[in-house]
Amino acid sequence: MFLQPHTTPAESGWAGILPAGLAFTQAVHECRAPEHTAGHAAFAAVLLAKLGETTPVLWVSANPCLYPPGLAWLGLNPARCLFAHAKNDAESLGTLEVALRGGMAGVAECGELSRLAARRLALAARQGGSTGFLLRYAPATTSSDSTAFATRWMISPLQGRGEMRLQAELLYAKGGQPGVFVLDIHREAQNGAAPFSLTLVPPGPAEQQRRTG
Amino acid sequence: MAALALWCQLYSPLTAPDPPDGVLIDITGCAHLFSGEAGMRAHMQNRLPGVQLAIANTALAAWGLARYGATESEDISPLPLAALRLPERAISRLRLVGVKQIGALMRLPRAELTAGYGKEPALQLDRALGRAPEILPFITAPPAWRLVEDYAEPIWAPQQLQAALERLAVQLCKDLAEASRGATALQARFYRVDAQCPEINLGFAEPCRDEFQISKLLREKLQDIDPGFGIEATSLQALETEPLAPTQTGFTPAAPNFSGPMNTLLNRLGPQRLWRATPYASFIPEFAWRRQSVKLPAVPWQAPRFPRPIKLLAKPDAITAIAPVPDDPPVQFVWRGQAHRIVHATGPERIARDWWCHEHDDTRPEREKIRDYYAVEDSHGVRFWLFRAGLHDGEVAPRWYLHGFFG
Incomplete structure (x- = not known):
């Protein structure tokens, strides 16, 4: 299983948007958000809209x-x-597993997650060739987390002055470098093919400093 | 009685409960499976001790024989008139003229019987003799796609049941394939020794005749079946079928087919807990969509013209807000004991109550038929969807509600 390289197929529509080298399709991604926000669901929705x-x-x-x-x-x-x-x-985890194994994309919300369940979901996604998202409301502690998922994100709200803007912090990535990104979801004025575009922008040095400081 | 009638389908697919204390079974063409009527009688006596049995040519004759008759006789003429299910009044009137038995009734002239005692006695007599039709409320019409397997000895091991279901599924799928049909509703029944009949019901999002999938779904639900003291017969029936054309494989790359996982999910969760969303023509946000069965095809959606939150509270949550009058968004609001200072707001989007299709309801938030929606952003960047119900110079003071989350 280590021989399979993690690639992002160009036809997935995510190439050029996401950090290079991330295995995004045929994998499960965990997205977290603070309580009483829905940024992680929005993140999963815009990525799945791009998928197919x-x-x-x-x-x-x-x-x-x-x-x-x-x-x-x-x-x-x-x-x-x-x-x-x-x-x-x-x-809900069992339902997500059935969907992923059958080739459907799936998004599940859950609270607690065991390592076994995470591993099963990852296997199901690989067997079915499908993409899954797991949405959790939890503090972003990574000490006891499984590494079965391809990526783990913390999606926090960010001031956008009317624009839909989220801070997507990549906490863990298989074969990728963690970092902080700004996710802008904006409606394009012209009649483009996709009504939304998604840009992941590395934050400026000031913001980086604020985070570390 | 209904449960017992169900179990009696072990003997024949046509059974009818006969309240208060009977079950009618149409055993036409079924007796030889139990080595004749005597064998069937013995089997029933064995399974249902103390049962009063009668076999006759018509349902009414059997009814009378079982209650008033001598054993092992099919002659109804010595039976009392009550065996014809006649009303009390007719029986007492006939007894006055000395007619106490069915045989005596049969000898009476037909025209005078009808003239003197009404249609009822003659009609019931005809029914008992098979000259007039009688409508019996059979519990289920026999499904065209029904397979039964009987066992010489009762079985109860799950492996045996599983193997039996697989055999039936293979045969049923073969039959369905020959007729170019697929099942959309399946039912497996287990006829237990102690006159119980547990069943498994499967529903399919799309017509299916894949024996592997059917066996898998049946196996998943088999663990809920209690075999009791043993199972004598198993039946598998396709309750609903739809045309399903045979597909050519290996010629073109197969289109992705999601009926497999859909059927599994539908049977695990049930039709109530798995749904599609269809748009509904209403401006009120919570009524703008409806649940729809996954069996129906998806309805296309149009992108909404105004911002809509990704999560909507089922019931708008009342908040206390500080807002400049008359029409400005709030400056600050308190939700669940926590204050949010608003730095940016979009709106208002004014939505009027659709008074023409909803009754006036004082408990609903918009007593004055108007909601003004604002998409607001607090100082941390959390985006909420708030609305104000009512106007500042209206009947009652305006109230603020939190309705959804953007992210």
């Missing part, structure tokens, strides 16, 4: 409050989406 036009996306949660018109506003077609209501975290 036809692959179904399963959104599963034990407490579903996702708003389909909001997905449409972010550029992800809700007609592609299936929504599931799980009884608990274990069932």
Whole structure:
């Protein structure tokens, strides 16, 4: 398994947007956000909108409050989406695993996550050739986290003065360098193919200093 | 009675509960499976001790024989009139003229019987003799795609049940493939020795005749089945089928097919907990979409013209806000005990209540039929979707609510 190089296929639509060398397709990504924010869901939605036009996306949660018109506003077609209501975290992880193994893209919300569950999800994504996102509300502690996932992000709100702007901190990346990025989601004025574009901008030195200081 | 009638499908697919204390079974063409009527009788006596059995040519005759008849006789003429299910009044009137048995009733002239005692006695007599039709409420119409496997000895090991289901699934899929059909609803039933009949129901998002998938789904649900003291027969039936054309494989690269995981999810979660979203023509945000079954095709969406949050609270949460009058966004609001200072706001987007399709409801937030929505950003950059219900010079003071999160 170590012989397979991690590549980002050009047709995925993510090339040139994401940091080079990240294995983004056929893997599971963990996105975290502070309590009472929804930046991680927005992040997953814009990335999945870029992924393809036809692959179904399963959104599963034990407490579903996702708003389909909001997905449409972010550029992800809700007609592609299936929504599931799980009884608990274990069932939502199991549901995500079925979807990933079957080749569907999937997004699940969960609280606690065992290393075994993470490993199973990663295997399912690789077998099914699909992309999964795991959304968690948790403080960004990485000491006891599994490294089965391709990346782990902390998505925090960032002042945008009306623009949709998020800070995406890459906490862990398989074959990549962690760093802090600014994610701008803005609606292009002209009639482009995609109504949204996604730019990951490395922060300026001042901001870097503020973070470390 | 309904449960017992279900279990009696072990003997024949056509069974009807007969309240308060009976079950009717149409055993036409089924008795030879139990080595004749005597064998079937013995089997039933064995399984249901103390049961009163009767086999007759018509349902009504069997009903009477089981309750009033002598054993092992199919002659209904010596039975009392009550065996014809006649009303009390007719029986007492007939008894007055000395007619106490069905045989005596049969000898009465037909025209005078009808003239003197109404249609009922003659009709019931005809039904018992098979001259008039009788409608029986059979619990299920026999499905066209039904396979049954009987066992000489009751089985209960899960491996045996699993193997039986796999055999049935293979045969059913073969039959379906010959007819170019796929099942959309499947049911497996287990006829237990103690007159219980647990079942497994499967639903499919798309017609399916893949025996591997069907066996897998059945295996997942088999753990909920309690075999009790043993299972005598297993049936697998396709309750609903749809045309499914055979596909050519290996000619063109296969289009991605997601029916496999969809069917698994549908059977694990059930149709209530897996849905698609369809747009609905309403300006009220919480009514702008509806749940739809995954079996139906997806409906295309249009991108909304105004910002919509990615998460919407099921019920708007009341907040206390400080806002300049009359129409400005709030400067600060308190939600769940925490104050948020607002640095940027977009809006208002005014949404009127659709009074023409919703009754007036005092508990709903917009008592004055108007909501002004603002997308606001607090000093940490968290984006909320707030609205003010009511106007500043309206009947009641305006109220502020938090409705969603952008990110």
